[in-house]
Amino acid sequence: MSPSDPAQLHHTSIAVAGGGIIGMSVAWRLAQQGWPVTVFEKETLGGEASWAGAGMLAPGGEIEGPSELATLSLQSRRLYGAFVHEIEEASGCRIDYQECGGIDVAYSLDDLARLEDRAARQAEIGIPSKPLTAAEIRAFWPRIRSEGLAGGRFYPEDGIVNPRELVAGLRCACTRLGVRLMEHSAVTAGRIKSGAVEVETSSGSNTYRALVIAAGAWSGSIIVDGPSPLPASEPVKGHLIGYHQPEQTCSTIIRHGSVYLLQRANGLLIAGASVERVGFHREINPHIVSDLARSAGFVLPHLEETVPSEKWIGFRPASNALHIGSWHSTHLYLAYGHYRNGILLAPVTARNLADTINASLQTR
Numbered sequence: 001m002s003p004s005d006p007a008q009l010h011h012t013s014i015a016v017a018g019g020g021i022i023g024m025s026v027a028w029r030l031a032q033q034g035w036p037v038t039v040f041e042k043e044t045l046g047g048e049a050s051w052a053g054a055g056m057l058a059p060g061g062e063i064e065g066p067s068e069l070a071t072l073s074l075q076s077r078r079l080y081g082a083f084v085h086e087i088e089e090a091s092g093c094r095i096d097y098q099e100c101g102g103i104d105v106a107y108s109l110d111d112l113a114r115l116e117d118r119a120a121r122q123a124e125i126g127i128p129s130k131p132l133t134a135a136e137i138r139a140f141w142p143r144i145r146s147e148g149l150a151g152g153r154f155y156p157e158d159g160i161v162n163p164r165e166l167v168a169g170l171r172c173a174c175t176r177l178g179v180r181l182m183e184h185s186a187v188t189a190g191r192i193k194s195g196a197v198e199v200e201t202s203s204g205s206n207t208y209r210a211l212v213i214a215a216g217a218w219s220g221s222i223i224v225d226g227p228s229p230l231p232a233s234e235p236v237k238g239h240l241i242g243y244h245q246p247e248q249t250c251s252t253i254i255r256h257g258s259v260y261l262l263q264r265a266n267g268l269l270i271a272g273a274s275v276e277r278v279g280f281h282r283e284i285n286p287h288i289v290s291d292l293a294r295s296a297g298f299v300l301p302h303l304e305e306t307v308p309s310e311k312w313i314g315f316r317p318a319s320n321a322l323h324i325g326s327w328h329s330t331h332l333y334l335a336y337g338h339y340r341n342g343i344l345l346a347p348v349t350a351r352n353l354a355d356t357i358n359a360s361l362q363t364r
């Protein structure tokens with residue numbers, strides 16, 4: 001077989017199942033390390049959770065205390081600025097990334113006490129925040145509802161990114177490095193062999209050096225004849241709404257209870273998000289949209305009389321744990337279970353998994 005023989009090429013290359021932010025970030029890092037990579041995407045690249053996600057990069061709002069997720073989230077947050085910059089350089093695409101910080105507001109003393117308790121636990125793992133009086137919030141965030149405001153907490157290291165622009169940049173960066181991007185091509189099964197994986201797709205099968213499963217909420221449905229079935233994955237649906245606001249009316253992330261607001265550079269002010277365990281149902285529920293709009297209008301009264309111009313849903317990829325690594329020391333690798341933090345966790349997932357795969361394949 002000559003090196004240009006397609007069968008030989010597949011044998012030395014790595015397949016990635018899933019072209020969301022996780023699969024594309026891993027593919028890009030592997031390609032940078034010199035591996036030929038093919039990404040199989042069953043629909044369109046970046047069209048699922050990575051399109052739907054709000055784009056908060058917010059350990060301050062997401063992390064309650066010490067855990068593996070906390071460690072990885074903080075590492076990933078620190079990598080983010082350089083990650084975005086590198087993709088912009090590699091792709092020529094501009095990506096909206098804002099080091100804007102985040103604020104949690106409380107409208108009762110109990111809520112304020114809960115914020116203070118959480119902040120104390122977070123401080124121990126390196127998440128800084130500072131208390132804010134109601135007067136300070138009124139002065140610096142004049143659009144936030146002031147009646148009944150008890151105080152809040154500011155998280156200077158929280159930020160936001162536009163995940164749609166990030167995925168567009170990754171797509172371009174991958175293409176420039178020669179990654180094969182196969183849309184409308186689903187991975188249906190992986191057969192683990194000695195030193196390789198036979199990958200069955202909707203467009204045929206081939207043997208690859210390794211297979212990475214990064215199919216988000218669908219990951220667990222890929223059939224693998226390995227040592228045991230893959231960990232299950234489950235979709236957790238979320239509704240989001242958006243308001244086109246020509247001026248910047250929300251300069252940081254604003255959180256109140258389970259609702260958050262943020263504004264992209266293109267003016268879209270986003271409010272989210274519901275958490276629903278209803279399977280893969282794509283319909284938009286008008287009651288949930290109304291509830292979100294009411295909550296958004298409570299925190300930012302200038303939205304009370306405004307009808308959201310956009311509403312959409314997405315499926316967060318949940319699993320029993322965050323899976324990043326080899327499956328039973330085989331050439332099958334997992335990259336799923338990122339649930340509500342996959343945008344935040346993309347840089348660390350890509351770096352850690354690409355390094356693991358590279359080190360492992362070089363020595364075998």
Ligand SMILES: Cc1cc2nc3c(=O)[nH]c(=O)nc-3n(C[C@H](O)[C@H](O)[C@H](O)COP(=O)(O)OP(=O)(O)OC[C@H]3O[C@@H](n4cnc5c(N)ncnc54)[C@H](O)[C@@H]3O)c2cc1C
Binds near residue numbers: 021022314317
């Ligand atoms: C409402 C909402 C708000 C969110 N907000 C945030 C946030 O603010 N910050 C944050 O960090 N995260 C957020 N998230 C979570 C984040 O969006 C996800 O964790 C992240 O996008 C997961 O990326 P992924 O690449 O694993 O999954 P996906 O983006 O879903 O990509 C998986 C891809 O695999 C494809 N696929 C499926 N099966 C197959 C197959 N058999 N073969 C080939 N391809 C396949 C799918 O079509 C899909 O394109 C939010 C999610 C939702 C839904």
